[in-house]
Amino acid sequence: MDALTAKTALEKGKASRHEFEGLHYIRLHDSVARLPKGSVRLDDGTVVPGYPSIGRIQALGPGLAKQYGDELFWAEEKIDGFNIRILAHQGRLLAFSRGGYLCPFSTDRVPELLDPTLFDDHPGLILCAELAGPENPYMEGSPPHVTEDVALFVFDIRRAGANGFLPQEEKLALAERYRLPLARVFGRYRADDQQALHALILELDEAGCEGLVFKGETRGARSKYVTARSNITDIALVSDALLDLPPEYFTHRLMRLALFESEHRGDDTALEQELGRALLRGLGRAVERSRSVGRVGHRYRCRFREKRNLEHFVAHLEATGGPQHVKILYQPTHQEDGYWVLEFERVLPRMTGTLAHSLSGGAQFD
Amino acid sequence: MDALTAKTALEKGKASRHEFEGLHYIRLHDSVARLPKGSVRLDDGTVVPGYPSIGRIQALGPGLAKQYGDELFWAEEKIDGFNIRILAHQGRLLAFSRGGYLCPFSTDRVPELLDPTLFDDHPGLILCAELAGPENPYMEGSPPHVTEDVALFVFDIRRAGANGFLPQEEKLALAERYRLPLARVFGRYRADDQQALHALILELDEAGCEGLVFKGETRGARSKYVTARSNITDIALVSDALLDLPPEYFTHRLMRLALFESEHRGDDTALEQELGRALLRGLGRAVERSRSVGRVGHRYRCRFREKRNLEHFVAHLEATGGPQHVKILYQPTHQEDGYWVLEFERVLPRMTGTLAHSLSGGAQFD
Structure with a gap:
């Protein structure tokens, strides 16, 4: 550009x-x-x-055969976080969100999550990574292996001004040399390694992981595939926002779940119960919140190293959400264990309004 | 008019x-x-x-209090069928659908489902009724107490040219005299008869019935309220049409289910499993159909007394659905047990297309 x-x-x-x-x-x-x-x-x-969008396959066997044919491809762990791009610019690290905003939260935290000498030695590099964990300001989910705060998972490296990403070997070499935190690389496969891939995805499903990203060895073509339970987890986390999210959030995940089950497992009564619970517990939580506080929302907590980054983040929240949709629950006056901790809630206006109307006895014409 | x-x-x-x-x-x-x-x-x-649309309350206690205050109201069974209006016109009975089409199926079957002398004695009457049962050409559901073919349930009577409906006593007297099949009338209540209404709706829920319609004794205001399980049944019957129905079909039912549970029962693990199964079995059925016949659809079977009514109905189906969306599976050449039996399938184009793409290994960008 x-x-x-x-x-x-x-x-x-x-x-x-x-x-x-x-x-x-x-x-x-x-x-x-x-x-x-x-x-x-x-x-x-x-x-x-x-960061380019990655096509999602819905049937693992046929999807890999169609996307890769005989080509070797790498399988890496798909991490349930948010996508950032990190680079060094005029002596400081910057992190941009998927949408291209400078993210005050990620920019604040990234310097302690990787070794910045990487950029001293290779000034033009751009790291593509997922920032993931329970204490992040954007999303409800978190990988099972990140139990507090946030962690960084680098999955691609590119050079400013060059097309495409570094080859896998080069990425792995840099990661080893600079101890970069990488998304797990499970190895190279071909589409006809059905049994190994079937076993791998069921293992990830069991562990509560999100899924896999595939990267063609020669052409580099990417695709992704998620586990059954990642769909249920996604639904469980936000079913209290049923009317505020695009309906496709739910319908796409239900389709993926059914296709996964049909390909890998067949009827599973435990999964039926997990899905029903994911929907009903979240909705029950929303009804309960509407009754008790008259408002349905999602709460977030995150930590900043620098107070001014917290303030930038709050300004961004208030500019984009507006006071009726964002409630700052806790804004710190002092550091705790070296961090400035922010707590806030994103209000869900449709769930809030619909439940208030319903619980007050209002009728609906549908 | x-x-x-x-x-x-x-x-x-x-x-x-x-x-x-x-x-x-x-x-x-x-x-x-x-x-x-x-x-x-x-x-x-x-x-x-x-037929006027009836407001739906989502919380029974608050809803009745708000809609009726101290007024007495009748509680009647809400029947899971399709709404028709029946009248005698120039010597024959006609049945119109909710949308105002002359329905060849209902017009064909109604004369054997009620005593037409009612209209000889009271020529200007219009019966408002639900036609319900497993062998109907419009919908998947059926009341638990109609196990074959269709049955008629009259719930309102009016006079052509007059406003409003006949009072309940007059309706009941006509029904008794002409042995009209009526939707069950459970009696008169007030909003503060909480315990009786709570017990009644749980009994209907247990029996698999759809719910209740309330009719104010003095002002005549109507409202409706459905059982938890009617929502699950509705979802189970059509979850294989997830992408073809408006998403609100599902989201509204999930909201009602959660509000019912919160008001009448609390956490119920059996219900969680029923809901998960309702979604997953239907979706699994769709995947299976896509694999085996390359098409997802809903099948219908219904009986006609007169061959020409069947032909009218097929013409209507083909005119409204088009050959790519309606498949006639069985068109009879002779009567069976006095009826002309039709079988057809409504194809679900989005489920058919999406699953074909997914199962062939196609990728989706979402």
Whole structure:
């Protein structure tokens, strides 16, 4: 994205200008000239390409056969977190969200989650990673192996200005040398390694992991596939937001679940109960909250190293959510164990309104 | 609806003309001059008002208190069928659907389901009824007490040209005199008869019945309330159509289920399993059908007394569904036990397409 392309994108309403502590950047909210949305151009002309979206296969065997044929592919763990891109810029580490915003939370925490000498030795690198864990400000889920705070999982590395990602071997070598926290790499397979892949996905399902990302050895084509239980976990975490999320959130996960069961397991009464519970407990929680506090919402807690990053984050929350949709529950006046801890709630307006109407005896015409 | 009102509605695109065996009628597909949509004007000027929609309460106790205050109300069984209006016209019985179409199936079967001398003695009456049972051409559900074919359940009677419905006593007297099949009337209650109503709805839930309709004794205001299990049954019957139905079909039922449980029962692990099974078995059925026949659909079977009514019905099906969405599975060449039996399938295009894509290994970008 040269200066002219950026200017044209701004004029066409496909990009917008942002600023963070004196750093000016342009963010694409639409794809432009082969750059996916979420791409960023910094004030010195550095371009951070958006992370490309990865096709999801719904049937493991046929999906791998169709996507890879005879080609070897790597299988890596898919981590249930949020996607960031990390780079060093003018002496500091920056982390951009999938959408191309400079993320004050990730930017605050990343320096303690990896060894920054990587960037001293290789200044043009961009790390693509998932930030995941129970104490994050964006999402409800968390990998089973991250039980507190957040952890970083690097899964791709690229060079600013170059197309594509580094080959797997190069990524692994850098990771080893700089002790980068990597998403687990399970090895190389072919589509006809059915039994091994079937066993691997059932093991991940049992462990509560999200699933797999596949990366073709030669063409590099990516695809992803999730476990049955990751769908149930996703539903359990947000069924109290049933009316506030796009319905596809639920219908897509139910389809994936049924396809997984049909391919790998068949009738499983334990899973039936888990699914019913995932829906009913969340909805029951919402009814209970509506009765007790008149409001349904999701609570978040996260830690910052620097108070000013917390303040940037709160300003961003309030600018995007508005006071009626975000309640700051706890804003710290002092550090605890070296961190500034923030607690807030995102209010779910449709669940709040619908349940208030229903519980007060209102009728619905449907 | 006088002739001028009908003409204006036609001009405004709020009504359309139809014909059935020489009977010409105008059907409102929008409300016009206080007549709800589904109202019909016959060629001799007779008006059959559309059946008004009934507000649904989601919390029984608060709902009854808000809708009825101290007023007495009747509680009747809500039947899981489809709504028709029956009248005698020029020597024959006609049945109109909720939407105001002359229904060839209902018109065919109604004469054997009630005593037509009612209309000889009271020529201007309109019966409002539910036609319900496993062998109907419109819907998957059926009341537990109708185990074969279809049965008729009258729940309201009105006079052509008059506003409102006959009072309950008058309806009951006519029903007794002409042995009309009635939806069960459980009696009169007040909103503070909490315990009796709680017991009644749990009994209906246990029996697999759909729920209750309430009718105010003085103002006549109606409302309805359904059992927990009717929601699960509805979901179980059509979860194989997950992507073809409006998502609200599922989300509304999940909300009702959670509100019912919260009010009447609390955590119920059996119900959790029933709900999970309702979703997973239906979806599993869809995957299985996609694998075995490459198509997902719902099958229907129904019986006609007169062959020409079956032919009218098939013509209507083909006109509205189109050959790609309706498959006639069995069209009879002779009567069986006095009936002409039709079997057909409504194809579910989104489930069919999505599963074919998924099972062939296609990727989805979501």
